[in-house]
Amino acid sequence: MIRTIIKRECLDNILSFKFMACVxxxxxxxxxxxxxxxxxxxxxxxxxxxxxxxxxxxMKHVPVYSHLALKVFKKPNxxxxxxxxxxxxxxxxxxINHRDIPASLRGxxxxxxxxxxxxxxxxxxxxxxxxxxxxxxxxxxxxSGEKEEGMLSLALSxxxxxxxxxxxxxxxxxxxxxxxxxxxxxxxxxxxxxxxxAEVNAAFFSxxxxxxxxxxxxxxxxxxxxxxxxxxxxxSFVSLLVLLSFYLITVFLLPLAVNGYADRQISLRTRYFxxxxxxxxxxxxxxxxxxxxxxxxxxxxxxxxxxxxLMKRITPPxxxxxxxxxxPINERIMEEYAVKxxxxxxxxxxxxVMIRRWRNAILAxxxxxxxxxxxxxxxxxGEAGFLRFVGRLKTYWQSYVRYLDEKDAFxxxxxxxxxxxxxxxxxNLIERIKEDYVRDNGRIYRGKYLEEALGINxxxxxLDLSDFPEFNxxxxxxSEKTGAALLNILGLVSYSFIFFLLAHxxxxxxxxxxxx
Amino acid sequence: MLKHMLRRQIVEDIxxxxxxxxxxxxSGTVIAFSLIxxxxxxGQMDDYAIKxxxxxxxxxxxxxxxxxxxxxxxxxxMKPRAERFISLSYEDKFPQGFNFxxxxxxxxxxxxxxxxxxxxxxxxxxxxEFIRSPELFSPDLTFVVQxxxxxxxxxxxxxxxxxxxxxxxxxxxxxxxxxxxxxIAAKYISAMLTLxxxxxxxxxxxxVTLGISSIVPLSSGFLSKLxxxxxxxxxxxxxxxxxxxxxxxxxxxxxxxxxxxxxxxxxxxxxxPKSPGLLLNLKHFDVPTGEQIENxxxxxxxxxxxxxxxxxMALRKDEGSxxxxxDKVVDPEIDHARQEVRDHYLRRKIxxxxxxxxxxxxxxxxxxxxxxxxxAGTGIFHFEDFWAQARRYGDGFISFLKQTSGNQEPYTxxxxxxxxxxxxxxxxxxxxxxxxxxxxxxELLKDALPYVALLVLYNLFLFTLVFYKFDRYDIR
Numbered sequence: 001m002i003r004t005i006i007k008r009e010c011l012d013n014i015l016s017f018k019f020m021a022c023v024x025x026x027x028x029x030x031x032x033x034x035x036x037x038x039x040x041x042x043x044x045x046x047x048x049x050x051x052x053x054x055x056x057x058x059m060k061h062v063p064v065y066s067h068l069a070l071k072v073f074k075k076p077n078x079x080x081x082x083x084x085x086x087x088x089x090x091x092x093x094x095x096i097n098h099r100d101i102p103a104s105l106r107g108x109x110x111x112x113x114x115x116x117x118x119x120x121x122x123x124x125x126x127x128x129x130x131x132x133x134x135x136x137x138x139x140x141x142x143x144s145g146e147k148e149e150g151m152l153s154l155a156l157s158x159x160x161x162x163x164x165x166x167x168x169x170x171x172x173x174x175x176x177x178x179x180x181x182x183x184x185x186x187x188x189x190x191x192x193x194x195x196x197x198a199e200v201n202a203a204f205f206s207x208x209x210x211x212x213x214x215x216x217x218x219x220x221x222x223x224x225x226x227x228x229x230x231x232x233x234x235x236s237f238v239s240l241l242v243l244l245s246f247y248l249i250t251v252f253l254l255p256l257a258v259n260g261y262a263d264r265q266i267s268l269r270t271r272y273f274x275x276x277x278x279x280x281x282x283x284x285x286x287x288x289x290x291x292x293x294x295x296x297x298x299x300x301x302x303x304x305x306x307x308x309x310l311m312k313r314i315t316p317p318x319x320x321x322x323x324x325x326x327x328p329i330n331e332r333i334m335e336e337y338a339v340k341x342x343x344x345x346x347x348x349x350x351x352x353v354m355i356r357r358w359r360n361a362i363l364a365x366x367x368x369x370x371x372x373x374x375x376x377x378x379x380x381x382g383e384a385g386f387l388r389f390v391g392r393l394k395t396y397w398q399s400y401v402r403y404l405d406e407k408d409a410f411x412x413x414x415x416x417x418x419x420x421x422x423x424x425x426x427x428n429l430i431e432r433i434k435e436d437y438v439r440d441n442g443r444i445y446r447g448k449y450l451e452e453a454l455g456i457n458x459x460x461x462x463l464d465l466s467d468f469p470e471f472n473x474x475x476x477x478x479s480e481k482t483g484a485a486l487l488n489i490l491g492l493v494s495y496s497f498i499f500f501l502l503a504h505x506x507x508x509x510x511x512x513x514x515x516x
Numbered sequence: 517m518l519k520h521m522l523r524r525q526i527v528e529d530i531x532x533x534x535x536x537x538x539x540x541x542x543s544g545t546v547i548a549f550s551l552i553x554x555x556x557x558x559g560q561m562d563d564y565a566i567k568x569x570x571x572x573x574x575x576x577x578x579x580x581x582x583x584x585x586x587x588x589x590x591x592x593x594m595k596p597r598a599e600r601f602i603s604l605s606y607e608d609k610f611p612q613g614f615n616f617x618x619x620x621x622x623x624x625x626x627x628x629x630x631x632x633x634x635x636x637x638x639x640x641x642x643x644x645e646f647i648r649s650p651e652l653f654s655p656d657l658t659f660v661v662q663x664x665x666x667x668x669x670x671x672x673x674x675x676x677x678x679x680x681x682x683x684x685x686x687x688x689x690x691x692x693x694x695x696x697x698x699x700i701a702a703k704y705i706s707a708m709l710t711l712x713x714x715x716x717x718x719x720x721x722x723x724v725t726l727g728i729s730s731i732v733p734l735s736s737g738f739l740s741k742l743x744x745x746x747x748x749x750x751x752x753x754x755x756x757x758x759x760x761x762x763x764x765x766x767x768x769x770x771x772x773x774x775x776x777x778x779x780x781x782x783x784x785x786x787x788x789p790k791s792p793g794l795l796l797n798l799k800h801f802d803v804p805t806g807e808q809i810e811n812x813x814x815x816x817x818x819x820x821x822x823x824x825x826x827x828x829m830a831l832r833k834d835e836g837s838x839x840x841x842x843d844k845v846v847d848p849e850i851d852h853a854r855q856e857v858r859d860h861y862l863r864r865k866i867x868x869x870x871x872x873x874x875x876x877x878x879x880x881x882x883x884x885x886x887x888x889x890x891x892a893g894t895g896i897f898h899f900e901d902f903w904a905q906a907r908r909y910g911d912g913f914i915s916f917l918k919q920t921s922g923n924q925e926p927y928t929x930x931x932x933x934x935x936x937x938x939x940x941x942x943x944x945x946x947x948x949x950x951x952x953x954x955x956x957x958x959e960l961l962k963d964a965l966p967y968v969a970l971l972v973l974y975n976l977f978l979f980t981l982v983f984y985k986f987d988r989y990d991i992r
Contacts, residue, residue: 018775025779025787036794086650094642104645111803113625114869114896116609118793119652129786137775145771238533240774241671245537248667252653253541257548259649264555267646271562277641334639345644383647390645 001160002168009172013138014179022134023180026126027187033121034188037081040088042197044076051093059468063460065409070096072396072471074105074389077381078204081192082123082211085381094393096471098401099334101342102393123188124375127215128251128368131177132222136243138173139226141236143507148236152512166227166507170500173223178216185212206478210378214485217492218371224499225367231506250368258369262359269355270348277344284337288330295326301437314429314453331410335401342394356383367495370488377485380475384484392473399469425456521694521702529672529710538668542714543721545664549655550725553601556608557732560596563612567593575949578618579942589617591626592906594898595952598732601722602745603888604654605895614906616913616950620851623910624858627806652790658888660718661749662881666756666785669711673760674777676703677989678770700761700986707757708750715749740957744891748964751971752884756781758978765985788879792872801868809861816853820846862903869896880974883967890964893955897963901955909950916948 013019051073062068073093080087091105110116121129146152155165189208193200226243233239298318363369376382404410422430433449476484529535570591577587593613600607611625653659677700680686689699719742726732763777764770795801804812821828824846831838873896876882889895920942 017772018779021775021779025783029787029791032791032794036797039797084650086647090645090647099639100641103642106642107805107807111805112796112801112865112868113610113628114865114899115793115796115872117606117869117895118790118796118872119650120790120793121787125652130782133778133782137778141771237675237770237774241534241537244667244671244778245541248541248664252663253545253548255649256651256653256655256659257545257552260552260651260655261548261555263646263648264552264559268555268559268562270644271559273644274566281639281641341641348644383649386645386647 005168006172013176079379083379084122087381135222140240143230144236214374221495228503250366328410525706579944599892602892603658604656605889669756675770677764785881789882887967
């Protein structure tokens, strides 16, 4: 019996104009957006790969520690094709440097800053906007509409228990929503897999499966809410109006207002770092200055060191001794202040965490916002994923600095190994400059030896960085993602459950007779 | 006759359930949005104060020691404005101003991800990232009208004809000697009047909440913009009332007309205005990333250096003429080339967006959005105007330096000569200061005019369509 009800409901729905219109729009939009975002993802992946290769290549040619310009890249997330989040905007790499703990990413922001006015759709927003509307349009008159047409009394005159009729309606509507949804997912996956370059693996598919399941749960709760409202009202127009207001509020207004308010409160209330940074950098400047005052530079000749890296080899031994003394002190001061500056940031971060917690609590009230949060957590393209990446960067910074400490990198920071590897030519040049300096009483024309110094091209050994700490960032496994999103998933399940019960009770008391 | 019909209709509309929901939703949304706007505004004020203090500090140093290149730069930034509440038009995501370096002349867009570097500290410190959740719309008054009120306009009008027909009252109405056009006109006018109430409610709530907060100064300019905005909103809402009436005249069943008008609304308000972003993928609109642009800037200056390589090498022996040649010929050309690359891409970015906006004129919601942003003086036109102001200021600054050095030769900013800056100090008060000037209302209206004209055309087209269709409507 229930099969017949489901079958009839499905056919009814699928052949309706609203169904065809919504599904058509959804399919066209999703295909365009998946193609666009796949292209975008591939471009970012290409940038990522070239970045990594360039970085690896440069790490092979590091003669001194001051030339160590390490970059850590964030791999674009293939799930951003379906749930864009903020993956495209938050930057692509971070500079790792003992003078500053990375707190945000550089580069890779949206190419055209003005294009924000055309924010566009990804699969998650298509589900939220179009499928929610479709779910409402299919369920708002499931009961009140049948009554208005007089079909309800007919259906009930058969020996069908009311709960079976309700279940049949629910499943029928859900199936007619899930069918196009599955089509969207499959076509999206097909596009991604067929485009040669996308990195899809088991983790990608299982995360996608989690996303698919959560969208089913979401749609189920929407359908049940629709059925409930339909069973509470006697006129389908009123039920539609209530449901549409619900749609406007939960899909558009609530997220816009709550997210907007929380974001702006965070950027307003977490400015402690920016306000107190200047005094700390001043302090740092003074500390470094003190070192220069304490250890006076030797009075002897010096070629302009900024001109070429080889200049650093043509350096008087007194200067080398001097640098060896002050650089470890200076750079340690920098390192200490990097930690202090980061402590300032962490005060702000703690305040931001509090605001986010409030926001998440408020947003957990509605099914649509729960669904958005699950999408964010499973794809890791939103705030959560970004914060996790930055957290990983910070721990990596610690191991990076530890490595430099172990190698005594600061003492030798700027200079090529000295003195055993000086060539005869270099020795000769240094001697001549020294003689000139003494003869001219400290006044030599610095350009005089520049070309000669540049002409010297000794073989310089690169640093052995084979034991350099490696950065790796593993995306969460599916079970971890499920764990993180568990509360929200449970929220959706309980929504379905509660509204099924509510719809059931209301329907049991429903008067199926046509209004006189 | 019209009067009677109108009275009957208005009473019906206002007593309706949807009018209540409408009222509650609008006032709730406007209050929530004004809270958001107020925190936004306070953040902007903070930012503005910090940056203005930094600029003042730099200019004071500059006036005392003009040759200290560390201080020869300031940030030209947008003033926080109450108009952003009328229409934010994604302006908060645009660059918020320019970095102006006095010598060598450079006017560069401020990037969001600028490192914080305190004066005198040469080590960049990375900023914290202020994550913005992806938003499809921005929380401003334009959204309230564009999205919420248009929705209610459709809901008010969709069963104007079909509903009466189903209820059987349509034939009754025609039993009276009434013209058909009167009937539809009464429906239209009553729907518009019913929409004016929540619109006024929204605007008054907005003005009152901003007024109470006393953070935002409410100038007469702002209030007059609010009035123009209200008129514009009526023009826009009329389109959706007409769309509702139209769907009602082409269907014979209020269910169908509702679904049809909802889908039309969805398409015109949500889907069409947002979709052209996907066209940005086309080759034609593509621009390089910020880093690639900076690489091109570096390459442009290398090209100039290469061009003068031989002459420079020849002059190398004589330090005096060598430096003079660099100062007078090579360096200005390098600065010019660098600035040219940056300006070129900025122009291209703006042009791409403006072209995409032209694609969007099929949707009345987009037309309204653009017209509202033009009236409020925010958005892309505002940025263009701000850019022009920044350039004017830069030119003015260089000519000021030149006048004070007593030099009368013609110049461009790029032929800047360090000799114009003497070692003697400037009067701080005499140095030109930058403050953003608001665009005049006349100019704003001129920008809005094409969009308004298109909206009017939309209205006229739908009017004729509705009257024509209804004249042939089968009332049985």
